[in-house]
Amino acid sequence: MGQSQFEGGKLMGHALITAGTKGLGLKVTEGFINEGHSVSITYFKDLARAEQLQQKFPKASIEIIQADVCNKHDLTNAVQKAVKRFGTIDYLINNAGPFIFERKKLVDHTEEEWEQMIKGNLDAVFHLLKLTVPAMRSQQFGRIVNYGFQSANTAAGWINRAAFSAAKVGLVSLTKSIAYEEAEHGITANMVCPGDIIGEMKEATILESRKKHDPYTPIGRSGTGEDIARMVLFFCENKSDMITGTVVDVNGGLDVIHQQRK
Template sequence: MIKGGIDMRHALITAGTKGLGRKVTDQFLRQGYSVTVTYRSDEEKAQDLLHSWPEARDRIQLVQTDVTRKEDVKQLIEQTFQRFGKVDFLINNAGPYIFERKKLADYSDEEWDAMIRGNLDAVFQLYKGVIPSMRENGFGRIINYGFQGAGAASGWIYRSAFAAAKVGLVSLTKTIAFEEAEHGITCNMVCPGNIIGEMKEATIEESRSLPDENTPIGRSGTGEDIARTIDFLCQDDSDMITGAVYEVTGGLDVIHRYR
């Protein structure tokens, strides 16, 4: 059902033009919401989003943003409020990641800083920017991303800087949940499993046609799995769920699968 008029809810989705974020953006647009979506450098994928939703162009704002840069995050918040006046859903989908497998002692200072700034600091800055609006409206949904085991502060060999930031984000998620509950605001974390390559923008139906013997449920995870989970957590009647960490893995042990 389209939520039109001045009461249309607005979602701010970082890195929402491709990968897991694209499926989340599509889900919010199907719900009839307006969205501000960031991208870092892939202009082609950003424009593809617009071309895929010609009937919803007036509900889409694209903002080029590097979440590791505080100035970019500040500008993003300003542009969002200038055009739409509020943020009801904050989806912190962006999260820098170093694909090279290296131990903690081999990380450079610059790599460490990028992991912390992009995966932890940016969430704090975005939270600070949107929370006054959410409090004023008595409603808000904040979704952060983690990794399997983040809630138990698991170590993750070769992914130490990323993991450290996300484990810190678990505590931040729970603190926000406690502090903002009285204002009708929830904050939860979603932890995707081993969703790679084209499966990030695939549907569940497509995944079921491609058996995956490595995942206990028999299929790979998809972007749709993540989008459906986030959609559920953002519903009005999901207000009893806050400070939770949801692992969407299909039963796969993501951290230790390569050990």
């Protein structure tokens, strides 16, 4: 598998994680590092946060790459740099995804906002798949994880989030299609759908979350970055090859689409 190897019976590989320096992506990056994998992580503007990650894990194999996921050239450059240093990409984690925080109806979106949602959440994955799947085929192994939103698997409508949800629902079909097409090559593709994880909880641990009661989430605590990272890492395990084309909600029972925080 390229330069990947087994160490103590466990596959040590290389992960490319978009927007892996902060937010939900940070805990995913930390999870891969803690399991002994090398990582290439993209950042958009915050170089300081990316450098902090390197400082936190001085012995880890980390490549930080500036990239705008809406820019095909940047994505190509990111893959080329990752492969040049590590030889292969075993795990493609499409964590980055532009989001418009202002709630607005579809007709109130500008064309630029619509294009950003489609380019960043759907087109970017297409380009990265084109850049990474051929090598995954040759090594007969690959793990792809995309991100959605609660109920994306049902093509649910999401009021005042139409542009974002349209891109993500398209990504559901893309995830399943690539899963079926590439299964014969030992490649899996799955989607994780985070619940309402906001603010500091994006970079929090499960233990930290359990110390604070959340009245909005049926399980009684807020979701965290660690919750998402655990699901991503599970999808990427060598023995998870029977799990492909799957969309999993990680929301603690909260109806994100219809229940709003007061």
